[in-house]
Amino acid sequence: MKSIVAVTRAEGYDYPALRSSIYGLISTLGGWGRYVSPGERVLIKPNLLSARPPERGVTTHPSVVRAVAESLLDFGATVAVGDSPGGADKGVERVFRNTGMLEVAEKLGIGWVNFESSGTRVIPGDNGITLYITKAIERFDHIVSISKLKTHSLMLYTGAVKNLFGLAPGFRKTAYHKLYPLPTEFGKMLLAIYKHASVTLHFMDAIVGMEGNGPSSGDLRDVGLLLASADGIALDRVASHIIGIEEGRVITTRLADKKGLGNGKLENITVIGGELHDFVLDKPFKLPARLPERIIPSWLVKKLARFIWIRPAPLEEKCTRCGVCAKHCPVDAITMRGEKLPYYDYDKCITCLCCNELCPENAIAFEKSWLAKRLGR
Known part of the structure; x- marks a missing residue:
């Protein structure tokens, strides 16, 4: 069965227009009723790589998180925002404040979840190695991921799959970098987390992306798009195609397609909201220095x-x-x-x-x- 990826244009982070774009994107996918029931608990998982302000383009923009959260609240769901950000040792609240997420939570009256103090859940990793992710997800009926479109110096590209690395709390992430130092090994670990997270819907903030030596020290690039799909692998394939990355180069997409974790080939993906070729950038993203x-x-x-x-x-x-x-x-x-x-x-x-x-x-x-x-x- 083909996977569906919805794409829509969004030229900036001005909230009224952005809110309209998000609501339209959800409507294109059939509305929240296809994925969530009123009264269910939904955890929104943005990319909070570090305590940078939104204009640095390193993290998911708070306006995108606000619009998705507001749409869920309007539908009747209970919503919270959570992540295990980089630099959490200096205080998770500091990261939430600097990235604008705390303001969103306070404005909407929703909770924010500290993965560092929520305990861990054991999942099987590759080659029999045990992995740990936050136990906080057990308190929710659904996870909604909102990734940020960026290049990545280790993995080439970061999107829906890589965003879920934030489910590993605290210094577990550091340990996994040590256990899986090569891109292919690291990619298999990411897919183990992806598989067990069972995300209900993936969104991507691709209004402003990052090219070059991402995910934090690259150059900002206006892309002007929002993407959404129930299949994070398909979303990553479409997003990477839009920025000019050839099929097979994104390790997680290639491995997931082989494992049957999602559709990683364009012939098995239906893009709605417009023709895919109309969204492809005229000038491909500058890619990071190749390891x-x-x-x-x-x-x-x-x-x-x-x-x-x-x-x-x-x-x-x-x-x-x-x-x-x-x-x-x-x-x-x-x-x-x-x-x-x-x-x-x-x-x-x-x-x-x-x-x-x-x-x-x-x-x-x-x-x-x-x-x-x-x-x-």
Whole structure:
């Protein structure tokens, strides 16, 4: 059976127009009555990567969350917003406040859920490894995900599937980066979470996306779209196609299609709201620096590791020595040295790029070996 992905244009975050676009998108999919019953409890899961304000384009815009939440409230559902954001060690409420989510919750009179204090639920991972996600989802009848369209330095692209990584509470995410350092391994872990989350409906904020070295230090790009689907794999395939990523390059989409977790090929997807080719950008997204693991097979990368590498490095002119990078490194490869730049032990570094994702100053750049530069051309 073909999956349905609804797409609509939305030129900005002005609330009245955006609200109309969201309500129209839901109507195109048949209305909330196809997915939710009045009185049921719905958890909205946005992308709250870090405590950045909405205009930085790093997180799901609060106006999109507000419109989706308001539509559910109008339908008669009970709604709350929750995530396990990056930098939660400094306070989850701080992240919710800085990203505008706390204001949305207060304005609508809905709750916000702290995944860090909700306990964990065990799910099976790949190769018999146990994974843990927040137990908070057990208090809800439905999860509605609202991802942000961005490139991703490790996974190439982040959308519906990657957004659910936020269901892993606190430093579990750090541990999973250590357990699954290569993109394919990490992708399998993401799909295990995706499978067990059983999201009812996926939305994507693609009004302003991020290209280049996303998910936090790339360049903002006006896209002017909103997407929604019950199939997150299909949504990711359509969104990645719109920004110019060829079929098969997004690891989670490719693996999920093979596993039958969703439809990852365009021939098995019906786009409603317009013709797909009309939504495709004239100029494709600029993609992140390519890790060796995405260029050649992982077994060969391991043999050539001395000669092919892309690694994070702090920028003198931007680094404030705040220590976020060192605090969140899953393998303790970064040492703070007072007023000096953070020291990276590259023998320990697993290139998970958590430091790049969470740096509040976008002060982590990428160094490439000569051979990596040649392969990345």
